[in-house]
Amino acid sequence: xxxxxxxxxxxxxxxxxxxxxxxxxxxxxxxxxxxxxxxxxxxxxxxxxxxxxxxxxxxxxxxxxxxxxxxxxxxxxxxxxxxxxxxxxxxxxxxxxxxxxxxxxxxxxxxxxxxxxxxxxxxxxxxxxxxxxxxxxxxxxxxxxxxxxxxxxxxxxxxxxxxxxxxxxxxxxxxxxxxxxxxxxxxxxxxxxxxxxxxxxxxxxxxxxxxxxxxxxxxxxxxxxxxxxxxxxxxxxxxxxxxxxxxxxxxxxxxxxxxxxxxxxxxxxxxxxxxxxxxxxxxxxxxxxxxxxxxxxxxxxx
Amino acid sequence: xxxxxxxxxxxxxxxxxxxxxxxxxxxxxxxxxxxxxxxxxxxxxxxxxxxxxxxxxxxxxxxxxxxxxxxxxxxxxxxxxxxxxxxxxxxxxxxxxxxxxxxxxxxxxxxxxxxxxxxxxxxxxxxxxxxxxxxxxxxxxxxxxxxxxxxxxxxxxxxxxxxxxxxxxxxxxxxxxxxxxxxxxxxxxxxxxxxxxxxxxxxxxxxxxxxxxxxxxxxxxxxxxxxxxxxxxxxxxxxxxxxxxxxxxxxxxxxxxxxxxxxxxxxxxxxxxxxxxxxxxxxxxxxxxxxxxxxxxxxxxxxx
Numbered sequence: 191x192x193x194x195x196x197x198x199x200x201x202x203x204x205x206x207x208x209x210x211x212x213x214x215x216x217x218x219x220x221x222x223x224x225x226x227x228x229x230x231x232x233x234x235x236x237x238x239x240x241x242x243x244x245x246x247x248x249x250x251x252x253x254x255x256x257x258x259x260x261x262x263x264x265x266x267x268x269x270x271x272x273x274x275x276x277x278x279x280x281x282x283x284x285x286x287x288x289x290x291x292x293x294x295x296x297x298x299x300x301x302x303x304x305x306x307x308x309x310x311x312x313x314x315x316x317x318x319x320x321x322x323x324x325x326x327x328x329x330x331x332x333x334x335x336x337x338x339x340x341x342x343x344x345x346x347x348x349x350x351x352x353x354x355x356x357x358x359x360x361x362x363x364x365x366x367x368x369x370x371x372x373x374x375x376x377x378x379x380x381x382x383x384x385x386x387x388x389x390x391x392x393x394x395x396x397x398x399x400x401x402x403x404x405x406x407x408x409x410x411x412x413x414x415x416x417x418x419x420x421x422x423x424x425x426x427x428x429x430x431x432x433x434x435x436x437x438x439x440x441x442x443x444x445x446x447x448x449x450x451x452x453x454x455x456x457x458x459x460x461x462x463x464x465x466x467x468x469x470x471x472x473x474x475x476x477x478x479x480x481x482x483x484x485x486x487x488x489x490x491x492x
Numbered sequence: 493x494x495x496x497x498x499x500x501x502x503x504x505x506x507x508x509x510x511x512x513x514x515x516x517x518x519x520x521x522x523x524x525x526x527x528x529x530x531x532x533x534x535x536x537x538x539x540x541x542x543x544x545x546x547x548x549x550x551x552x553x554x555x556x557x558x559x560x561x562x563x564x565x566x567x568x569x570x571x572x573x574x575x576x577x578x579x580x581x582x583x584x585x586x587x588x589x590x591x592x593x594x595x596x597x598x599x600x601x602x603x604x605x606x607x608x609x610x611x612x613x614x615x616x617x618x619x620x621x622x623x624x625x626x627x628x629x630x631x632x633x634x635x636x637x638x639x640x641x642x643x644x645x646x647x648x649x650x651x652x653x654x655x656x657x658x659x660x661x662x663x664x665x666x667x668x669x670x671x672x673x674x675x676x677x678x679x680x681x682x683x684x685x686x687x688x689x690x691x692x693x694x695x696x697x698x699x700x701x702x703x704x705x706x707x708x709x710x711x712x713x714x715x716x717x718x719x720x721x722x723x724x725x726x727x728x729x730x731x732x733x734x735x736x737x738x739x740x741x742x743x744x745x746x747x748x749x750x751x752x753x754x755x756x757x758x759x760x761x762x763x764x765x766x767x768x769x770x771x772x773x774x775x776x777x778x779x780x781x782x783x784x785x786x787x788x789x790x791x792x793x794x795x796x
Binding site: 219 | 505506509510511514515516517518519521522523525526528529530532533534536537540593594597598600601605607609610611612613614616617618619620621624625626628629634636639668671700725729731732735736750753754757758763766767770771773774777778781
C-alpha cells in the first residue's frame with residue numbers, strides 16, 4: 191500500500207498523526223472485542239472468597255484451574271459435546287447434499303415446476319424462523335406411531351425429544367440452495383454434454399464431473415452451516431427442554447442456569463461458557479479463509 | 493459406447509438417471525421438505541391463528557378474535573412492538589455506522605487479517621455465551637464496566653436492572669455481537685472500489701475525511717443499504733439475546749414481540765394467539781422490508 195504523502199513537513203506530520211489516531215482507534219476497538227472474553231476467563235479462575243470480597247478481587251490470586259476439569263466431572267459436558275458434534279455434523283452433511291442436488295437441478299435443467307421452485311427458494315428466505323417454531327413443534331408432536339403416539343398421532347410425544355426433531359427442520363437451507371445454484375450456473379454446459387455423449391447417467395455426471403468443480407464453494411457452505419448450527423439455541427432448546435440427554439452445549443449451559451446459584455458455581459458457569467466457545471473458535475481461526483470467501487461471494491450481489 | 497451395445501432394453505436405473513427423470517429426483521428432498529416442514533407448518537400456523545388452542549384439546553375456531561384482541565386490547569403486545577422497534581432502530585443506528593468506520597479503518601491499515609480476526613471473534617461465539625459474558629460485565633456492583641467507571645469516579649448505572657437502561661444495554665451487546673458480520677460485508681464492498689477514485693481525490697487535495705465522505709460513502713452506497721436492510725430485518729426478528737440476558741425484564745422493558753409470543757406459546761400455551769402475534773410481526777417486517785427495497789432501488793443498487 192503506497193501511502194501518498196506530500197513532501198511538505200506540516201502535511202507529513204498531520205499524516206503521521208492521522209496514522210496514530212487510526213491505529214489507536216482500531217486498538218481500542220480490539221480491546222472492546224477481546225476484553226469480554228478475558229473477563230470470562232478470569233471469572234472462571236476466581237475462588238468463591240475472591241468473588242465475595244468487597245470490592246471483588248478482579249485478578250485471581252489463586253487461579254482455580256480445576257474449574258475447567260469440574261466442567262467435565264460435575265456437568266454433563268461430554269454428553270453435550272457429543273450431541274453438539276453429532277447433530278451439527280449431521281445437519282451440515284444433510285444440508286450440503288440437499289443444497290447441491292437442488293442447486294444443480296435448478297441451474298442446469300428445465301423441468302416442470304422448476305421456475306416455481308426457484309421462486310420458492312428465493313421467497314422462502316424472507317420468512318423468519320420464529321414463524322415456524324410453533325407449528326413445527328406441534329406437527330412433530332403429532333407424528334403418528336412415533337414416541338408412543340397411536341395411528342392418529344395422539345397419546346405420546348411424537349418426534350419431540352429425539353435427534354430427528356433437532357435435525358429435520360434444518361434439513362434444507364434455502365440460502366444454501368441459492369448459493370450452490372449460482373455456482374453451478376458457472377459450470378460450462380459443454381462439460382456436461384460431453385459426459386452425456388460418453389454415456390454417463392445424470393447422477394454419475396453430477397457426482398463425478400460437476401461436483402468436483404464446485405468443491406471450494408461447497409466447503410465454504412459447510413463451514414458456514416457448521417458454525418451457525420453449532421451456535422443454534424432456540425429450536426434445540428424448545429425440543430429438548432425435557433430431554434437432558436439430547437441437549438447441546440449452549441442449550442445445556444443455558445438450561446442449567448438454575449444450578450448456578452452461588453459464588454463457586456458462578457466460576458463453574460464461566461468455565462463452561464469458555465469451553466463452549468473454544469471448539470468453534472479454533473475451527474474458525476483455522477478455516478477463516480473459506481468463510482470469508484463464501485460470505486463475500488453471496489453478500490452484496492444478493 | 494455402452495449405450496450402443498445394450499440399448500435394446502433400458503433398465504429402471506437408466507430411466508431414473510435419464511435427463512427427463514433425474515431433475516425430479518434431485519429436487520425431491522427439497523420438495524418433501526418444502527411441503528412438510530415449510531409450507532405445511534406455515535399454513536398450520538395460519539389456521540391456528542384463527543382458533544383457540546392449548547395444544548391438547550381440539551382447536552376451537554374463533555375467527556379474527558386473536559388478531560382483534562392483540563391489536564385492540566392487549567397493551568403488552570403494543571409494548572412488545574414498541575420494544576422491538578426500539579431495539580431494531582437502536583442496533584442499526586449504533587451497529588451499522590460503527591461497522592462502517594471500523595471497516596474503513598481496517599481497509600487502510602497494515603495487519604488487516606489480524607484486525608479482521610479480532611473483530612470477528614464475537615460472530616462465532618454462541619449467543620448463550622455472549623449473554624453470560626456480558627451479564628457478568630454489566631452486573632451492577634461487581635461488573636467489569638461499573639468497576640472501570642468507578643476508577644474514573646463515574647457512577648455506573650444499573651445496566652440491566654433499571655427500565656431506562658436495560659434496552660440500551662441489550663442494544664450494546666447485540667451490536668458488539670453483530671459488528672464482525674457487518675465489517676465483513678463492508679470490507680468486501682470496499683475492496684470493490686477502484687483505487688483510481690481515491691488517487692484522483694487525493695490529487696485534488698482532498699483530506700482523508702473528505703475522501704471518506706465524498707468518495708467512499710457514495711460508491712459504497714449499495715453495500716450500506718444492503719447492510720442496513722439485513723441488520724434491520726435480523727433485529728426485528730431477534731429475541732434470544734433478551735431471553736437469556738434480561739429474561740425480557742425488568743418490567744417488560746426488554747420483552748420484544750418474538751420473546752412475548754414465544755412465552756405466550758410455550759409457557760402460557762395460548763397457541764392461537766401466539767400464532768396471530770407471529771403473523772402480525774411478520775407482516776410488520778414484510779412491510780418494512782418492502783419500503784426498504786424501494787429505497788434500495790432508488791439508491792441505485794441495480795447499477796451494482
